[in-house]
Amino acid sequence: MNCLDYRRQLGADPRRETPEMQEHRRGCSGCAAHQARSLGFELALKRSLQVAVPDGLAERILLAQTTGERSARTRRRRRWGWLAAAAVLVAALGIGVQQLQLFAPxxxxxxxxxxxxxxxxxxxxxxxxxxxxxxxxxxxxxxxxxxxxxxxxxxxxxxxxxxxxxxxxxxxxxxxxxxxxxxxxxxxxxxxxxxxxxxxxxxxxxxxxxxxxxxxxxxxxxxxxxxxxxxxxxxxxxxx
Incomplete structure (x- = not known):
């Protein structure tokens, strides 16, 4: 296994290594450091997603549905729509930068x-x-x-x-x-x-x-x- 194969398989699931991957990493300081960075990113991402749900959220949603707060829901949908669009744009730009890097001089x-x-x-x-x-x-x-x-x-x-x-x-x-x-x-x-x-x-x-x-x-x-x-x-x- 070479570095390119190791990093492709690691990118698919940073938390799982085959015996061949483990053997390559033990003999390759570059890939060992790359694995450490990948695991660190996975841990940071996991922590960022562990957000507690506010108390009474379900009740408030049901109340909004039953009281006909159509205008409020519309504003929320618009706000979240803009945020979602912005997230998609940021992701697209990130992918675009990576792709452009592949074709850089x-x-x-x-x-x-x-x-x-x-x-x-x-x-x-x-x-x-x-x-x-x-x-x-x-x-x-x-x-x-x-x-x-x-x-x-x-x-x-x-x-x-x-x-x-x-x-x-x-x-x-x-x-x-x-x-x-x-x-x-x-x-x-x-x-x-x-x-x-x-x-x-x-x-x-x-x-x-x-x-x-x-x-x-x-x-x-x-x-x-x-x-x-x-x-x-x-x-x-x-x-x-």
Whole structure:
């Protein structure tokens, strides 16, 4: 089970986990944090719905029906109608914003994804080559050369509707988040979104994206990952 499957099943019922989901969560800090947030939201929603019914409500309703307070009932219906319409509008806007986010430019989607998984930036222990290769294999990608040293986090995560290998590489100036999006070709470019620098580079059969507050390691990391994905260190270093 990968992160996308886990989160889809968790969204259907945050309080129920299959044995496969439990096994995935125990080995995935990102999904464990996502489950904690989902359960917290469910608890807050449950508490908000536990509103006591006022005393005598039934009697007052019956009295209103029997005394012919037609005008009062009409006003209440109008008021609740407006509230219901407003609720529907808010829900529609919320869904619309989420749908629009799925079609936002790639740099925006990458930055938003980081905001949803801040715990990934807290890892600092380097992973083994085998662990990194396993993360790529879950996306159907085989590295042709060893990955650059220093990867402390790797997960097959969805970025919007695009599958990715999500990695973190701690640096003295701050962590650099690396995404490889197989089968997705993005035009090369450097962007700034919400104070974060994003570099998108077409590479191998997909796109490599680097995200960080500081760009000083971007050139070296781009060259290193090109060697890992394409096996062309001369080209990665900038040779013709």
């Amino acid at each position: 790639l740099p925006r989607q990458l930055v938003v994804h980081l905001q949803h998984e801040p715990e990934a930036l807290l890892t600092h222990t380097p992973l083994s080559v085998a662990e990194i290769e396993r993360g790529f294999a879950l996306r159907g990608v085989k590295l042709v050369a060893p990955p650059p040293a220093g990867v402390s986090y790797v997960q097959p995560c969805p970025v919007g509707m695009i599958g990715s290998v999500h990695m973190v590489m701690p640096e003295d100036e701050g962590p650099v988040t690396v995404f490889f999006l197989p089968a997705h070709r993005e035009r090369r470019g450097d962007y700034v979104d919400q104070g974060m620098h994003v570099r998108a580079v077409p590479m191998a059969a997909g796109t490599l994206a680097l995200v960080a507050a500081d760009t000083r390691h971007f050139d070296a990391l781009e060259a290193g990952w090109r060697n890992s994905l394409e096996g062309t260190p001369a080209t990665a270093a900038g040779a013709p």
